[in-house]
Amino acid sequence: MRTVLNIIWLILAGLWLFLAYVLAGILLCIPIITIPWAIASFRTANYALWPFGRTIVAKPSAGVGSFLGNVIWVIFAGWWLALAHIASGIALFITIIGIPLAIADFKMVPISLMPLGKDIVSTREGAFDRTLTSR
16 A cells, blocks of 8 residues: 555655755755755655655754754755745645645654654564564
8 A cells, every 4th residue: 555655656756855955965965064864854855755655763862063063954945945845735735636645744744854863764564574473
């Protein structure tokens, strides 16, 4: 089901949001000092392209530096990326098939505003994810 949702997402909203994050990353690569934000933008672009089957978790090592970096991020790129998620989420909510996609779109608003100090991890549990104690 994740693959089907990801393909529908890619067609309806994912490609455009991916391109917005890539554009933000390219623009943030121009001044050398903002390259860490560009890397965060490219990482989030990958998540915006294929979101189902992955989730966002806070890094335990994130501290004041991540917070200050997120403040700078909101000023330069975060607010218009969050608006893009909100606009596409509203457009997806109009159709019945787009409601689960709109919910996923709205769940991406926090990472579009504050990507530093977050990790994107897989939610899939395969045969290699089990430990010996889980029998």
